[in-house]
Amino acid sequence: MTEHPVSKPMKSTKRAAVSARKGSDLKGAFKSGLYVVATPIGNSKDITLRALEVLTQADKVYCEDTRITKKLFSLHGIQRKPDSYHEHSSDHVRAEILRQLENGLSVALISDAGTPLISDPGYRLVKDVRDAGYEIFSVPGASSPIAALSIAGFPSDRFLFAGFLPPKSAARQTALGDLVDIPVTLVLFESPKRLTGLLKDIEAVMPDREVAVCREMTKAFEEVLVGAPSELIGTLDANASARGEIVVLIHPPAAREKMSELEVRKNLGVAMQSQPLKTAAARVAALSGWSKRDVYQLALTFSDNENEGF
Template identity: 50%
Template sequence: MAFSPPPPKPVSPGLYLVATPIGNLRDITLRALDVLEAADLVLAEDTRVTAKLLNAYGLSKKLQRYDEHVSTEVEARVLDALAAGQIIAQVSDAGTPLISDPGQSLARAAAEAGFPVHPIPGASSVLAALSIAGLPTERFLFAGFLPPKSGARRTRLEELAQTPATLVLFETGPRLAASLNDMATVFGPDRPAAVCRELTKLHEESVRGHLSDLTADPRLLGPKGEIVVVIGPARTEVATEADADAALRLALKTLSPSEAAAEVARQLGLNRRDLYRRAVAFKSE
């Protein structure tokens, strides 16, 4: 199939926040390539990572490391370059810049100085995980990385526990099992969740279930790769026994007792074992 994309438009001077692939290099957008090709300077967290992306598309560009350790010293030079009418592209190692990445200071300084700041949207592990988690998407809160130590992590989780929106968190493989246990303790074992790993990459994997299921899943004991955890929202109202019975009877029209109990537990945040016993009783009526 021959593709006929719209012709590129000239790239004007300014700062461009360019989203890059989170795994599969083909997830770069045409507009991102246009900006990177036109850029006088590319700011990168890790210039080695960005060099691989640029090389994959035959681009040779001046690269400058830009992270939380060097951002202050680089910022003044970037503002001077913008004042001289240059095109500056800022990228993260993977995904959308400024999302749990350095760069907010530069974007704010550029905007306050009157320079154009443009988003070049593209890949985002937050949205990718949210789209496949099977959890409500009408409201969500991105909470970034949790603290590494259990005490601080539980304190942070307690702050989030009653949030009436789906939660999206980043976690590392070595800490995942401990974090899931803390989540089950603070949020309750029946809170629905999903662990999405290595999104868009060769070993992409998504594991869904209640937190009690995920804490017991051997696949989640120290997995490798980039990990996003999505957790269902806190219930704003406690489901009554009548609510549970009505939902079970409806689910039993198409599902087995075990499946119906799991589905209603996910919907209402109730104990699956109790629901299963009721479902079996309804089925035998």
């Protein structure tokens, strides 16, 4: 559900709001503001001392799933009740958080695992807090995209985080086609039940790319599988017990000699016999050294007879 802006606290200006807070007594142990706190992605020990301090002493703690957070709190001896803030939270919940900040409280925001706002709810809250003139503090820690990049052996100097792609194959192939020309490591999230479908679509759109599947990270059975998508599917099908989100990395395209227009036309003709035009164009672009846009424009010039002739 899309989050919507909420009405701001009554203040004359942001400058006045900040000045008023600086001159007032803090209600709790921490400076008033929103604390965006990272939590473990698997191993409960992967939490910082500062995060534990904030979660123990902040005036309020908001989380996605209170059941998950209560388990984390129990493991670390934190005796308090968290409040819920998730993607379906209504405007009045954000308004209540803004009122708490207005009253000089310190508020912590956490997700079920990892760093908040990385494919998690919270963007609208952070934006509203920023727009209202309150301070926001980062309490960094575990993040599964960074953890995956650190152990996969793929180029990590530049990467693009694309999160979850659409669940349906056709839309997912279109999304992959939009990414095919980007010359960096691609970082995706996927659920175990859709992982095989994602790999099949990567094979269809980016047939020459190496893929790393990182699952159970920081847990006892942490595993990184690297290879062509077609090679990994059988391995994954034989061991389908993984739970939770999986990080999938796609290697940047290898530098290759640019195909001639005739070669591109021939490859397009073959691809378009079994795939939609956009998917065929993305696949040929991945193999030819041409941009997807140029291949797509060339495909549009095909006559029916020309397409049938290859």
